Amino acid sequence: MNTIADIARLAGVAKSTVSRYLNGGSVSEETKKKIEIVIAETGYAPNAFAQSLKAKKTNIIGTIIPRLDSYATSRTLIGIDERLRELNFHMLVSNTNQDLEREIENIYTLAKQKVAGIILLATQITDDHLKAFKQINIPVLLVGQQHDDVYSLVHDDETAGYAIGKYIIQRGHKNIAFLGVGEHDIAVGVNRKKGVKKAVADHDDIDARFFETTFNMSEAAIRAQSLFDEFSPSALVCATDNIAIGAVKAAYQKNLRVPEDVSITGFGGYEVTAMMHPSLTTVQIHFVDAGRTAASHIVKLVNGEDIPKLTYSNFEIILRESVDIRTDHPI
Amino acid sequence: MNTIADIARLAGVAKSTVSRYLNGGSVSEETKKKIEIVIAETGYAPNAFAQSLKAKKTNIIGTIIPRLDSYATSRTLIGIDERLRELNFHMLVSNTNQDLEREIENIYTLAKQKVAGIILLATQITDDHLKAFKQINIPVLLVGQQHDDVYSLVHDDETAGYAIGKYIIQRGHKNIAFLGVGEHDIAVGVNRKKGVKKAVADHDDIDARFFETTFNMSEAAIRAQSLFDEFSPSALVCATDNIAIGAVKAAYQKNLRVPEDVSITGFGGYEVTAMMHPSLTTVQIHFVDAGRTAASHIVKLVNGEDIPKLTYSNFEIILRESVDIRTDHPI
DNA sequence: TATCAATTTGGAACCGGTTCCTAAAGTGCC
DNA sequence: GGCACTTTAGGAACCGGTTCCAAATTGATA
Known part of the structure; x- marks a missing residue:
């Protein structure tokens, strides 16, 4: 794998110029061409870590889930993933297997990985959770549970x-x-x-x-x-x-x-x-919709925009065959 | 968030000493104590990017899946996640929504994120896949599909x-x-x-x-x-x-x-x-078992150990009520 | 007590990018 | 053609760790 320095050398420019080229700074047409050719030839891709190190931020959203083998979780994840992709973010999934301690642990681990934000499909919120949220200093969005101190999206x-x-x-x-x-x-x-x-x-x-x-x-x-x-x-x-x-x-x-x-x-x-x-x-x-909303919200938080503290997702009753009318009682 | 330099300053040592303390190099008992106290007080956690930048490697395994709302996928992911956790690795899930192009795209993206290895729950392997595998130079394990050029784990x-x-x-x-x-x-x-x-x-x-x-x-x-x-x-x-x-x-x-x-x-x-x-x-x-095996295998590959090119997972027939004997024909 | 080896420590370079600052080149106007 | 202003390019510092090397300290041995 080659680095930005290699590209710079091959194109006969300074690495700051290559960086500027990649990030849309002012570069002359002529120089652009040269760099373009070298990048195409080498298949150069910037090292995400070096970028994140400087930027102190990633485009990864950590999602903590209690279990993987649940329809609700899967559908919500689909929505989150779909929307995050549209917004140019990635989803990192952490499964806790319904272990609260692991949930707390995961919050810290994700923070250490410098995820941009955390979506927590929560089952309950303890003091340890709140302490963790406060300490990591990363936007957090709860899905499925509500707490006054944290942004939440709940199924009503x-x-x-x-x-x-x-x-x-x-x-x-x-x-x-x-x-x-x-x-x-x-x-x-x-x-x-x-x-x-x-x-x-x-x-x-x-x-x-x-x-x-x-x-x-x-x-x-x-x-x-x-x-x-x-x-x-x-x-x-x-x-x-x-x-x-x-x-x-x-x-x-x-x-x-x-x-x-x-x-x-x-x-x-x-x-x-x-x-x-x-x-x-x-x-x-509507889990998928809820997931999409969650993704939109966490990205807004990451970008410093404001969102409502509490959002409700939609539901509807699907009428099928498993309910009968009791005609012995008036409706 | 404080850095290793802060810790070093507070403990009155050089940052190389703190690094050595964290990674098990030779440090005197006395120095260990000093650093320990400072770390405990500050709640210091190393920046994963700076580490990865130097190490050129993460402890993240990327898993590419065709869909999230499938029992097979969920169960396999559970196994992968479970085993990776035991081995001190993380799982990054990328959903492709059954879009082959996105699958290829994801391979490159994960490579750019410098994941240590990739597990691909594949539905088919094209030339584009093989090209991608070759280019990224990261261990890849196929699950559910087999190809002679790639390590595979297939359900038989x-x-x-x-x-x-x-x-x-x-x-x-x-x-x-x-x-x-x-x-x-x-x-x-x-x-x-x-x-x-x-x-x-x-x-x-x-x-x-x-x-x-x-x-x-x-x-x-x-x-x-x-x-x-x-x-x-x-x-x-x-x-x-x-x-x-x-x-x-x-x-x-x-x-x-x-x-x-x-x-x-x-x-x-x-x-x-x-x-x-x-x-x-x-x-x-046995999807969970298969997932566990997949995780073990990819980590072995990451560590440069050898594994069989092709592994089969187990199955069994569960006899229940939906099959009848046709007594008009001899058994 | 002098010598040598082993342990511990600090300093500097490095990983691969981004960004700031300054210098050089290009452009427009009088 | 000279001057002021804008673009473009290069150099160096920085992000936060790890690692190499050399110096300092400790301890053992003669």
């Missing part, structure tokens, strides 16, 4: 939870179960549940019960089975599509027909939910 | 295809359809089909027909429907799990029972295939 989980709860109630369901996850996850564990609870609270004739499982499909299936043993809901609202898929499986195993015996809804809008039998009514979150 | 698609074909034939099926993808994808489009064809060729009483669709679930469902119109297979072997999921959907829409009327198999071992109704018999490829 509570409103979405409210909407799906409302919908189920409108379909005449009175015995409603909610299968969620632990409250350590603010967005999924707390806000979605809160929204559903709020919808339930609007009515005084609903028997709603709240259960908990993990993000894992198989575990959700097992939990749903025991749920069906202790309670016979006419509708089961699940906090994620994966949980809903497990619940549908559990229903089959219990010989419950979906939606005739029990209606089931998901949350996320994963592609496979359209292909299931029955296809799943679910809350679709 | 042909053998796996042969195995699933053999299995279906053993279950007594005579009218077999294969729903694959275009031949531009060597692993999925060519090798899996080739394996199945080979299994069919071992017998002379099989009517096997081969169809094509894309990797997209919905498109696969549409293709499967028209397939059922033109041919009535007792078994449908699909080239990916996503295609199989679409096929199952199509079967329902055609009022065909799975597996009573038509047996369906997948390829990949995606988690959701266990939760479907009926659960899907599929070829499970």
Whole structure:
């Protein structure tokens, strides 16, 4: 690999001239030609490190994610990547495997790598997070969680939870179960549940019960089975599509027909939910769009522009086959 | 942020001494203490660029992937990331969105970023690829595709295809359809089909027909429907799990029972295939393990160690509910 | 105590770019 | 043709580390 000094020597100019040529300074047409030819011949590409060393900045955005094998994560990453590419940035992905300590560690590592900004697909924000954000002095954007001290982009989980709860109630369901996850996850564990609870609270004739499982499909299936043993809901609202898929499986195993015996809804809008039998009514979150917005925002922050402290992404309820009307109750 | 010169000044030593302290050269106990204290107080972290500039190398492995929203990709990335972390390397992900030109472009960009090595989850290898590999002078490992001139790790698609074909034939099926993808994808489009064809060729009483669709679930469902119109297979072997999921959907829409009327198999071992109704018999490829192996291999290459030019990853057939025995034919 | 080897330390050069400053060349106007 | 002003080009310093080399210190041995 050759350096700028080689190019300068071959073209018979000073390296500052070559640098100016590359960065658009004032260079005569004649000199431009000479340099152009040498660069074309040698296939010269500037050393990104030497550039970054001086500039004290890269065009890399670090993205920290809790897990890779999640539809939500993948789709969000696609959006981030797409938009960053348009803005001439790169995406460096760091997976934490849902380990909070590794999350903190990654923040510092990315800072050391001098990424221009960090997008954190967060599940919860601790004091250690805030301390890290303060120390690294690099723009940070949270996705999926909100904190007053940090720029955030959140899926409007509570409103979405409210909407799906409302919908189920409108379909005449009175015995409603909610299968969620632990409250350590603010967005999924707390806000979605809160929204559903709020919808339930609007009515005084609903028997709603709240259960908990993990993000894992198989575990959700097992939990749903025991749920069906202790309670016979006419509708089961699940906090994620994966949980809903497990619940549908559990229903089959219990010989419950979906939606005739029990209606089931998901949350996320994963592609496979359209292909299931029955296809799943679910809350679709526009992850790719959210990712694109996140990318736009972090780049603005990097460039010193201002953005709103808090942004909401969009959602819509996709009506499919897994929810039935209870005609024994008026709609 | 402070530099090594600051630390040296505060500790009252030369910066070469601090550098030696950090990199394990000979430093007296007394000096070590002094430097240690200053570093602890300042929270000093070396500038990775300055280090890389001199070392002409990073501890970053670039991974180029065709798409992010694929189970196979996610799982492989998890394995790569996991193992790289153990080996003290980082993973930089570049998504090409199945655009071959962008793939080439990414190879050069990563080289410019001075990544230590590149793992390419490839779908096909063109002359442009080979040219790029030659020019960048950085170790490259292909995953999922094989080429004689490049180190490769392949899922043994042909053998796996042969195995699933053999299995279906053993279950007594005579009218077999294969729903694959275009031949531009060597692993999925060519090798899996080739394996199945080979299994069919071992017998002379099989009517096997081969169809094509894309990797997209919905498109696969549409293709499967028209397939059922033109041919009535007792078994449908699909080239990916996503295609199989679409096929199952199509079967329902055609009022065909799975597996009573038509047996369906997948390829990949995606988690959701266990939760479907009926659960899907599929070829499970151990993507995470493959990713781990890929990471180990690329690091060995980076360190100048030798590895086999070609490595095969493992697979196994997961027997579930979507395949029936045809008792009208002897097994 | 003198000599020599081993350990520790500091200074300077270097990695490959960018940028500032100054000098030289080119241009326009009177 | 001379003067002022603008372009263009070169040289040197700098970014923040690592490494080589030589000097200084320590310790062991005779």
